[in-house]
Amino acid sequence: xxxxxxxxxxxxxxxxxxxxxxxxxxxxxxxxxxxxxxxxxxxxxxxxxxxxxxxxxxxxxxxxxxxxxxxxxxxxxxxxxxxxxxxxxxxxxxxxxxxxxxxxxxxxxxxxxxxxxxxxxxxxxxxxxxxxxxxxxxxxxxxxxxxxxxxxxxxxxxxxxxxxxxxxxxxxxxxxxxxxxxxxxxxxxxxxxxxxxxxxxxxxxxxxxxxxxxxxxxxxxxxxxxxxxxxxxxxxxxxxxxxxxxxxxxxxxxxxxxxxxxxxxxxxxxxxxxxxxxxxxxxxxxxxxxxxxxxxxxxxxxxxxxxxxxxxxxxxxxxxxxxxxxxxxxxxxxxxxxxxxxxxxxxxxxxxxxxxxxxxxxxxxxxxxxxxxxxxxxxxxxxxxxxxxxxxxxxxxxxxxxxxxxxxxxxxxxxxxxxxxxxxxxxxxxxxxxxxxxxxxxxxxxxxxxxxxxxxxxxxxxxxxxxxxxxxxxxxxxxxxxxxxxxxxxxxxxxx
RNA sequence: CGGGGUGUAGCGUAGCCCGGUUAUCGCGCCACGUUUGGGACGUGGAGGCCGCAGGUUCGAAUCCUGCCACCCCGACCA
Numbered sequence: 001x002x003x004x005x006x007x008x009x010x011x012x013x014x015x016x017x018x019x020x021x022x023x024x025x026x027x028x029x030x031x032x033x034x035x036x037x038x039x040x041x042x043x044x045x046x047x048x049x050x051x052x053x054x055x056x057x058x059x060x061x062x063x064x065x066x067x068x069x070x071x072x073x074x075x076x077x078x079x080x081x082x083x084x085x086x087x088x089x090x091x092x093x094x095x096x097x098x099x100x101x102x103x104x105x106x107x108x109x110x111x112x113x114x115x116x117x118x119x120x121x122x123x124x125x126x127x128x129x130x131x132x133x134x135x136x137x138x139x140x141x142x143x144x145x146x147x148x149x150x151x152x153x154x155x156x157x158x159x160x161x162x163x164x165x166x167x168x169x170x171x172x173x174x175x176x177x178x179x180x181x182x183x184x185x186x187x188x189x190x191x192x193x194x195x196x197x198x199x200x201x202x203x204x205x206x207x208x209x210x211x212x213x214x215x216x217x218x219x220x221x222x223x224x225x226x227x228x229x230x231x232x233x234x235x236x237x238x239x240x241x242x243x244x245x246x247x248x249x250x251x252x253x254x255x256x257x258x259x260x261x262x263x264x265x266x267x268x269x270x271x272x273x274x275x276x277x278x279x280x281x282x283x284x285x286x287x288x289x290x291x292x293x294x295x296x297x298x299x300x301x302x303x304x305x306x307x308x309x310x311x312x313x314x315x316x317x318x319x320x321x322x323x324x325x326x327x328x329x330x331x332x333x334x335x336x337x338x339x340x341x342x343x344x345x346x347x348x349x350x351x352x353x354x355x356x357x358x359x360x361x362x363x364x365x366x367x368x369x370x371x372x373x374x375x376x377x378x379x380x381x382x383x384x385x386x387x388x389x390x391x392x393x394x395x396x397x398x399x400x401x402x403x404x405x406x407x408x409x410x411x412x413x414x415x416x417x418x419x420x421x422x423x424x425x426x427x428x429x430x431x432x433x434x435x436x437x438x439x440x441x442x443x444x445x446x447x448x449x450x451x452x453x454x455x456x457x458x459x460x461x462x463x464x465x466x467x468x469x470x471x472x473x474x475x476x477x478x479x480x481x482x483x484x485x486x487x488x489x490x491x492x493x494x495x496x
Numbered sequence: 497c498g499g500g501g502u503g504u505a506g507c508g509u510a511g512c513c514c515g516g517u518u519a520u521c522g523c524g525c526c527a528c529g530u531u532u533g534g535g536a537c538g539u540g541g542a543g544g545c546c547g548c549a550g551g552u553u554c555g556a557a558u559c560c561u562g563c564c565a566c567c568c569c570g571a572c573c574a
Contacts, residue, residue: 352536
């Protein structure tokens with residue numbers, strides 16, 4: 001018998017073409033699609049539901065750590081934007097700019113921009129909101145009593161990317177950006193570190209994606225930051241993906257926007273700043289970490305439906321009988337806080353539904369047929385292992401509840417193992433090139449700390465320094481490229 | 497933004513070189529019936545500005561020009 005699952009789903013395998021597999025999966029699992037607007041995607045209800053699950057948990061964590069949500073404008077006057085020099089340098093090449101505020105109908109009936117309606121000052125569509133926020137904070141902060149100021153916003157931003165991919169890099173994307181102001185340098189650094197830890201905790205426990213926490217090198221640092229903390233994940237194809245960043249901005253923005261406060265001693269001082277963000281790119285990380293050739297695999301903590309119940313029946317009478325059992329089970333499972341869907345549609349056959357929910361990554365599927373009614377059982381299928389088991393009804397709620405944790409843990413363990421197997425420590429540049437070119441993955445190697453060496457390695461191998469890991473060994477050695485002294489090994493990889 | 501490729505029904509495609517009846521096939525969709533433990537089957541039916549705009553021609557899906565979108569490979573970035 002041919003492999004019905006693969007044939008029917010018609011999904012390119014990861015081995016054949018990882019990139020094509022990803023693109024097809026996003027479309028076929030009904031997560032998102034390309035729109036008529038260059039580089040911009042439509043996030044479809046199922047994809048958005050996953051993003052909402054992420055948002056809900058992150059938002060809860062932000063509030064737990066004392067942050068409040070607010071909303072700042074989409075448009076940023078050009079003059080604000082140009083106040084922080086390195087910030088402009090970093091974003092200038094990818095900004096959308098609003099120059100006019102009116103359209104008119106041309107003689108031939110087409111709609112054109114009204115050249116008379118030119119803005120006196122052009123508006124930048126925010127690629128990030130530091131400038132508009134710091135211009136606002138100036139008015140909010142006068143005294144040390146106003147500090148710390150801990151604000152987050154959920155928003156869309158626009159970066160005019162040349163080459164886009166659904167979720168991984170789009171011209172417009174959704175994210176959250178935290179912007180905080182502190183009285184001391186120490187406190188701001190602590191905040192940036194705290195938020196990196198919040199991200200890492202979320203990504204590991206909810207997304208089941210292991211991450212390396214670290215510091216960015218100078219060349220990879222956020223435009224305008226003194227230090228960028230990051231979390232880096234390793235995808236199945238051996239490429240790294242930056243999952244979140246948290247920046248210590250020093251007093252750069254405070255100085256550029258003249259944000260000062262009176263200290264306890266009555267002195268005027270510039271405040272210390274941080275900013276931190278994660279985006280819909282996390283969707284890409286989620287997909288590329290767990291999914292397989294049968295489709296999406298979702299960790300229970302982020303699955304819009306954790307359990308789907310599919311009835312198998314002949315005739316109206318049987319459906320009623322099964323529905324009674326199914327509805328009872330759904331109620332019991334929901335009472336345990338599980339997100340359960342009973343798919344009693346008569347328009348699709350069971351086999352079709354099985355495939356669909358597999359493609360969409362629903363962690364657990366329960367099938368109920370006449371045999372189960374007779375025997376007092378349920379057929380339980382796991383998405384992560386693709387295994388099936390018949391369970392007695394007495395133990396079903398307990399078993400399913402336990403399965404959620406088991407699946408969540410299994411996904412994380414698998415990802416950890418994959419990362420372990422694909423993290424290589426090298427001592428020489430030859431070895432480095434060989435690993436980067438062949439096996440891929442994370443490569444730990446000594447580096448002399450200079451941008452020149454980093455650039456040369458990047459040009460020769462396409463690998464970049466993902467981060468200087470914060471955990472792990474701090475053994476000194478010599479740079480694989482120059483032989484100069486190195487304080488510790490850093491993490492290299494080809495990256496998304 | 498450079499190089500290459502693709503655009504024909506909701507999706508996947510044939511036809512394009514070499515212009516000429518009513519644009520091919522599969523999936524999906526609609527109706528009816530039989531079905532339902534891994535993408536059911538039969539019969540009937542609907543659905544096309546052949547990516548968009550110009551041009552050449554008696555005649556364009558087919559030839560020419562421009563534009564748009566998408567995919568792959570580079571440079572840039574989260």
